[in-house]
Amino acid sequence: MEKTVQLYEGKAKKVYATDDPNLVIVSYKDDATAFDGAKKGTIRGKGAVNNRMTNFLMRKLEAAGIPTHFVEELNDRETVVKKVQIVPLEVIVRNVSAGHFASRYGVEEGIAFDEPVLEFSYKNDDLHDPLLNTSHALALKLATKEEIATIKSMALKINDILKDFFAQCGVRLIDFKLEFGKTTDGQIVLADEISPDTCRFWDAKTNEKLDKDRFRRDLGNVEEAYEEMMRRVFGE
Ligand code: ADP
Ligand code: UDP
Numbered sequence: 638m639e640k641t642v643q644l645y646e647g648k649a650k651k652v653y654a655t656d657d658p659n660l661v662i663v664s665y666k667d668d669a670t671a672f673d674g675a676k677k678g679t680i681r682g683k684g685a686v687n688n689r690m691t692n693f694l695m696r697k698l699e700a701a702g703i704p705t706h707f708v709e710e711l712n713d714r715e716t717v718v719k720k721v722q723i724v725p726l727e728v729i730v731r732n733v734s735a736g737h738f739a740s741r742y743g744v745e746e747g748i749a750f751d752e753p754v755l756e757f758s759y760k761n762d763d764l765h766d767p768l769l770n771t772s773h774a775l776a777l778k779l780a781t782k783e784e785i786a787t788i789k790s791m792a793l794k795i796n797d798i799l800k801d802f803f804a805q806c807g808v809r810l811i812d813f814k815l816e817f818g819k820t821t822d823g824q825i826v827l828a829d830e831i832s833p834d835t836c837r838f839w840d841a842k843t844n845e846k847l848d849k850d851r852f853r854r855d856l857g858n859v860e861e862a863y864e865e866m867m868r869r870v871f872g873e
Contacts, residue, residue, distance in 0.1 A: 638662065638709070646675065649687070659821055661720045669834070671853040680697060680852060685713040686863045687832035690870055692716055694799065694831045701798050703776050703791060705827040706818060708846055721818025721828050724780050727758040727766060728788060730796045731812040735837050736850075738812070741768075749845070753796050755789060760816070786824045788817050795827065803838065808847065808868035809859075811837035816868060833866050 640653035640662050648670045653662040665684035670677050688710070695707035699815060706718040731754040735746045739752065755830035758766040769777075771785055780788065792815055792847055803810045816829035829835075833848040840847060847866050851859045 640664075640715075644658070650830070655717070659720055660685055660717055662711065662715055662717055664715045664762050665830075666714075669849065669852050671849065674762075676853070678852060680863060681860050683834070683860075683863055686867050687830055688714050688716055689829040690832050690867065693870060694802075695827065697802065698795060698827060700796060701794075703795060703798070703827055706820075706822060715865065718828070719818075719826065720822055721820055721826060723816055723818045723828060724784065724788065724825070725760040726774060726779055726788070726817070727760050728792050728815040728817065729756040729758065729812060730754070730792050730815070731756065732796070732800060733809065733811040733837075733839075753793060755792060772829055784819075784825055791817070791825070791827065799831070803869075804841065806872075807841045808866070809839040809841050809844070810868055813837070833863050838866060 638655055638660065640655065642654050643651055644661065644809045645652040646656050649666055651664045651666065653664065655662055656830065665688040667679050667681055667683045669680045671681065692707060692710045699705050699707065706721055707720060708717040708823040710716050711787040718825060732750060734744050739746045757769050757777070759769050759777070760766060774785060775781060775782060800810045801815070814829065814830070815827060817825050818828035820826055836848060837850060838847040841843065846856060850856065851862045
């Protein structure tokens, strides 16, 4: 499978067309941004970590019955995926208070919830990804009622699977962001990535942060945290 033209360059990945109109190649970059693009930097080796970890987790989710866009890993940074129309919702699942949940509602980080919190943001950079609820999403026709129900139930099932898996790696899955897409035949599938860029991971014993918060908050040892997550996941 060969790349043809570049279709899109985002903050963390590039997307290329292929000879097959139903397939695209995503290429993961080392570029990192935070705070709505205001903070920019490079995390050496991040592209390879995020590509390999995403593919590993997508395979695991597929095996558990979750349809995903994953097709084939080409090399360290590049993967063939089904081309989808991205549903413009950032689907956030939270098990423990952190980040915007803590700042928005004025609570400390680290409070474990009895039930997972499911949250949507409107994926729209110009509007700075505002928080919205299901009725807002329906009013804006971002997805149908059935699609939103499917997305919610898939997101909660993904949370159960990932929480258990990361617990076995000695990692608490605090929160994460998912994106879903619609294939040409109308199926809703998990798309985009699942990585230390899009999840909060805390060491189960020490609560040390092993994710992009090390970059966002200038905590140091950023590359080391990504590498440590690779070792935990692949057991290397
Ligand atoms: P951003 O657009 O937020 O800067 P990225 O740099 O990660 O994000 O760019 C990757 C883009 O590709 C995102 O807009 C994402 O929604 C989109 N994308 C992810 N998976 C697929 C897919 N299977 N088909 C088409 N687009 C996808
Ligand atoms: N997240 C993401 N992309 C975004 C916003 C959030 O991947 O554009 C992830 C983030 O890494 C965290 C979770 O979603 O794991 C919840 O993020 P939050 O709303 O707390 O916002 P943040 O503090 O990350 O801006």
